[in-house]
Every structure is written in structure tokens, then in C-alpha cells.
Amino acid sequence: MKKVLSMMMAFLLVFSMIGCTPKTDTSGDKPEDKPGTETPSKEKPEAKGSIILSTTTSTEDSGLLTFLLPKFTEDTGIEVKTVAVGTGQALQMGKDGEADVLLVHAKESELEFVEEGSGTEREDVMYNDFILVGPKDDPLKLKENSPSDIKSGLKKISDEKAKFVSRGDDSGTHKKELKIWEATNIKPSGDWYIEAGAGMGDVLKMANEKQAYTITDRATYLSMKDDLDLEIVIEKDEDLLNQYGVIPVNPEVLGENSDKINNEGAKEFMNWIISEKGQNLIKEYGVEEYGEPLFIPNAK
Amino acid sequence: MDYILDGFKQAINLIISFNKEIFDIVFLSLFVSTTATVLASMISIPLGISFGIKKFRGKRLFSRITYTMMSIPSVVVGLLVAITLSRRGPFGRLELLYTTKAMIIAQTFLVMPLSFGLSFGLSKSRGKEIQKVAITLGANKYQSIMLIIRELKVDILVNVATSFSRAISEVGAVMIVGGNIKYHTRVITTTISMMNSMGDYPMAIALGIILLLISFIVHSAIYSYSKED
Numbered sequence: 001m002k003k004v005l006s007m008m009m010a011f012l013l014v015f016s017m018i019g020c021t022p023k024t025d026t027s028g029d030k031p032e033d034k035p036g037t038e039t040p041s042k043e044k045p046e047a048k049g050s051i052i053l054s055t056t057t058s059t060e061d062s063g064l065l066t067f068l069l070p071k072f073t074e075d076t077g078i079e080v081k082t083v084a085v086g087t088g089q090a091l092q093m094g095k096d097g098e099a100d101v102l103l104v105h106a107k108e109s110e111l112e113f114v115e116e117g118s119g120t121e122r123e124d125v126m127y128n129d130f131i132l133v134g135p136k137d138d139p140l141k142l143k144e145n146s147p148s149d150i151k152s153g154l155k156k157i158s159d160e161k162a163k164f165v166s167r168g169d170d171s172g173t174h175k176k177e178l179k180i181w182e183a184t185n186i187k188p189s190g191d192w193y194i195e196a197g198a199g200m201g202d203v204l205k206m207a208n209e210k211q212a213y214t215i216t217d218r219a220t221y222l223s224m225k226d227d228l229d230l231e232i233v234i235e236k237d238e239d240l241l242n243q244y245g246v247i248p249v250n251p252e253v254l255g256e257n258s259d260k261i262n263n264e265g266a267k268e269f270m271n272w273i274i275s276e277k278g279q280n281l282i283k284e285y286g287v288e289e290y291g292e293p294l295f296i297p298n299a300k
Numbered sequence: 301m302d303y304i305l306d307g308f309k310q311a312i313n314l315i316i317s318f319n320k321e322i323f324d325i326v327f328l329s330l331f332v333s334t335t336a337t338v339l340a341s342m343i344s345i346p347l348g349i350s351f352g353i354k355k356f357r358g359k360r361l362f363s364r365i366t367y368t369m370m371s372i373p374s375v376v377v378g379l380l381v382a383i384t385l386s387r388r389g390p391f392g393r394l395e396l397l398y399t400t401k402a403m404i405i406a407q408t409f410l411v412m413p414l415s416f417g418l419s420f421g422l423s424k425s426r427g428k429e430i431q432k433v434a435i436t437l438g439a440n441k442y443q444s445i446m447l448i449i450r451e452l453k454v455d456i457l458v459n460v461a462t463s464f465s466r467a468i469s470e471v472g473a474v475m476i477v478g479g480n481i482k483y484h485t486r487v488i489t490t491t492i493s494m495m496n497s498m499g500d501y502p503m504a505i506a507l508g509i510i511l512l513l514i515s516f517i518v519h520s521a522i523y524s525y526s527k528e529d
Contacts, residue, residue, distance in 0.1 A: 168482055170498050195482035197494045206479050209387055209397045229387070 050079040051265040054099035060084035097254040101266035119247035132234035134213040163212030168195030274299035310502035333467035336407030344415035352423025369413035378476030
């Protein structure tokens with residue numbers, strides 16, 4: 001009876017977790033999706049009053065912003081209104097002048113964004129990382145042979161046709177996975193390559209049931225770890241990092257209406273988040289709950 | 301608005317060009333739901349008929365419970381089957397979760413109460429008469445149940461069609477126990493749900509149309525059969 005009960009509780013937990021997995025990163029979304037949705041707060045610009053932060057779902061879903069932003073408001077008196085969208089859409093909001101500051105993770109597009117004059121500058125803020133998890137006994141011995149080399153790990157998996165679960169849902173994590181496969185010059189296909197078409201939580205459960213390997217973001221794995229017979233096999237490879245940058249939007253994108261963008265507040269936000277205090281707070285977040293931080297600050 | 305119209309156009313194209321992925325999904329759906337319906341019917345119909353004609357204490361309460369079970373949510377069935385089949389569960393060693401077999405099991409359990417309830421109701425209202433005739437002809441218990449089934453075959457066929465419709469149109473149970481794995485456990489309803497969240501409407505619409513067509517064909521076949529009879 002106790003076992004059944006604890007199992008039920010575990011399922012309850014897992015299901016509640018599914019809701020927390022980072023939503024699809026719609027970087028591929030059409031930019032036309034957003035025109036005309038003028039944010040109401042833009043009507044009355046205040047010198048310092050509030051800023052609009054456009055960011056990705058992962059920072060919001062992980063609870064990091066809920067933890068950070070009140071402290072920022074306390075320090076500066078600036079209120080932050082967050083819009084959590086995919087990276088692609090966040091950048092587009094910047095271009096359309098619908099946000100004052102961006103916190104996103106697509107370094108190449110970000111640099112482009114600044115270069116073309118839509119943003120004034122860009123600073124590294126933090127990174128989170130992806131990990132390869134697999135069965136506890138690690139039949140391919142990836143942990144021994146290549147603990148931080150994801151490419152050779154994937155190569156081994158495909159050579160040996162070991163089961164591998166892919167998100168297969170066109171999300172940010174799925175794109176990241178495909179990018180790494182591309183880098184190995186392998187086109188994964190066959191019975192061993194399981195395309196789930198599901199969220200991160202579901203995929204982890206599936207990998208657990210099938211005792212397969214999968215690539216996951218660390219936060220989701222840590223939050224479900226107790227219910228999984230899966231262990232981290234490969235981590236800390238450069239290819240597995242997900243760098244976040246902060247960019248204040250250039251007021252000139254709005255032309256003569258440039259005063260509608262709170263550039264001062266945006267700059268203050270950037271300076272705060274890359275300051276020692278901001279960075280320390282990022283490092284603190286998640287330690288209490290998961291034993292290690294979910295995001296690792298790396299501002300210069 | 302254009303994307304809806306475009307979606308329909310592309311959907312029709314996908315159907316008439318016999319897109320392989322779509323038809324694989326459709327066939328898997330048909331296979332899983334037909335197998336589940338047949339299994340459930342084989343167990344539930346004879347049982348339902350025999351309980352319907354039987355006199356026993358608490359039959360009214362029994363009816364009520366049965367009718368409640370008929371509308372058991374598919375996610376609940378999915379959850380229960382998933383817990384039992386999970387690696388940590390009692391049947392974990394069979395490694396059935398996230399396979400087609402698990403989907404058939406879940407849909408069988410989903411449809412069984414429905415099929416049982418419908419046959420139970422049918423035999424409660426119309427089985428008695430036939431049973432009397434059977435007994436006068438000297439039939440034993442088994443034979444009289446068979447006679448009832450034969451006499452009521454049109455209504456029973458409608459029951460089977462209803463069960464099949466419920467099985468093929470549900471998404472909760474197959475999503476949980478199947479996991480929507482491409483080429484393996486991806487059926488019509490789970491694909492529609494996934495395509496919607498990915499914003500890929502043409503395929504979702506195409507499958508929606510096919511799902512409706514299947515229901516239409518099944519029900520018109522049953523209808524024309526019952527007319528002939």
C-alpha cells in the first residue's frame with residue numbers, strides 16, 4: 001500500500017513537473033506573428049518607471065526571473081514587465097521596438113542584432129547547459145571513455161545502435177540536439193533513434209522506461225532525478241552550453257518615437273545583472289532545491 | 301485567416317497524394333483501436349448480456365456504477381495502465397510501456413466498461429423475452445446467451461461501433477502509455493495534438509478529416525446493415 005501511494009505521489013510530482021519544462025523555443029517562428037501588438041505600457045513612457053524585458057521561456061519557467069526581478073526592483077526602483085517568448089520572437093520584438101531590453105540565448109543572431117543597430121551593446125550574462133543522460137550501468141561506457149565529449153558519445157551511440165530518445169518536437173532543445181548530430185556528420189535514423197514528439201519531462205520518462213540515452217537540459221533533469229534511473233553520462237562539453245546575453249534595445253529603431261524606449265532603464269538592468277550582485281544571485285538560484293545552480297553566471 | 305484556408309488546401313493535397321507518413325499513422329490507429337475493440341467486445345458483450353438477464357441483489361446500484369464507469373476519462377485509464385506497466389510497477393518486467401501493446405491494453409480497458417454497459421442495458425430491457433423463449437426450447441444458460449446475442453446482433457453491432465468510435469477518437473490514454481513515438485506509437489489523435497502545438501496545421505487538419513471519414517464510414521456501414529436486416 002505504501003509503495004502504491006509513493007508511486008502515486010511520484011506520478012503526481014512528475015506530472016506537475018511536465019508543466020515546468022522549458023517550452024518550445026520558437027526561434028524559427030515567423031516574424032510576422034507580432035505586428036500590431038503594441039504593448040500598452042508603451043503609451044506613457046516614464047523616465048525610470050518600468051522596462052519591458054523580452055526573454056525566453058526557459059528563464060521564466062525555471063523560476064529564475066521570479067527570483068531575480070524583485071531584487072532588481074528593490075535596488076533600482078525600476079519595475080520589470082516580462083514577456084516570455086522564443087528567442088527568435090524576442091529578437092523581433094526588439095527590432096519592432098516593443099521591448100526595452102532582451103535576455104536571450106542565440107549568440108550569433110544576437111551579435112547580428114547589435115551589428116545592424118537594433119541593439120546598443122551585448123554582454124554575456126550566464127549559461128545553462130545540456131547533458132547526455134543514460135542508464136545507470138552505462139552499457140556503452142560513455143562516462144569512462146568520453147565524459148565531456150558529446151560528439152564521440154553520439155557517434156558511439158549511433159555505431160552501437162543504442163537506444164536514444166529525441167525530443168522530435170522542433171523545440172530549442174531539439175534544435176540543439178540536431179545541431180550536434182550535424183556536427184558529427186551523422187544522420188540519426190533507425191529503430192534505435194526514438195523520435196518522441198514530446199516535452200522534456202515526457203522524454204526523460206520515456207528514456208527511463210526504455211533505458212535509453214537522451215539529451216536534456218540540466219534543470220529538468222535535476223528536478224526529476226529522484227524518479228529516474230538515469231545518470232549524467234556526458235556534460236560540460238562546449239557544444240552543450242547555452243549562452244545567454246543581455247541587449248538593451250537601441251531607441252533609434254523607433255525613429256522619431258525613440259523616446260518611447262526606456263533605454264536608461266534597460267542599461268541599468270544590464271549593468272545590474274552583470275554586476276557582482278546580480279551574478280551572485282544567479283549562482284545562488286537553485287542551489288537550495290537541487291544542490292547545484294541551474295544557471296552559471298559568466299559575465300566578464 | 302489565410303493560414304486556415306491554406307491549411308485545408310495543403311491537407312487535401314496530403315490526403316490525395318497518399319502521403320506515406322499520414323497513412324502509416326492512420327493504419328496504426330486503425331490497428332490499435334480495432335484490436336482493442338475486438339478484445340473488449342469479446343469479453344464485455346457476453347458478460348454484459350448475462351449480467352443483464354440475471355436477477356441479483358443490488359442490481360440497481362450495480363447498474364449505476366456500470367453507467368458511471370462507461371464515462372471513465374481516458375486519461376485516468378491511461379494513468380492507471382501507465383502506473384502498472386512502468387518499470388517500477390507490478391508488470392514492469394514486461395517492458396510494455398511506450399509500445400503498441402500498451403496502447404491496445406489501455407484502449408481495451410477504456411472501452412470494456414462502455415461495451416459492458418451498453419450490452420448490459422440492452423439485455424436488461426430486451427433479453428428477458430428471448431431468454432424465456434430459449435428456456436422453453438430447452439436451452440441451457442450458455443445457449444440462451446448465444447441466442448440473445450444472435451437475436452440482438454444489430455444492436456450489439458451498434459454497440460461495437462460506438463466502442464470503436466470511442467477508442468479511435470480518444471487521445472488521453474494513448475498519449476500517456478504510447479508516448480507519441482514517431483513510426484511506433486504515433487496515432488491520429490496524438491499527432492493532431494502534437495502538430496497543433498508545433499503550429500503545423502495542414503497535417504493536423506488532414507488527419508482530422510480522415511478521422512471524421514473513418515467514423516462516417518463505420519457508422520454508415522452499420523446503418524446500412526441494420527436497414528437490410
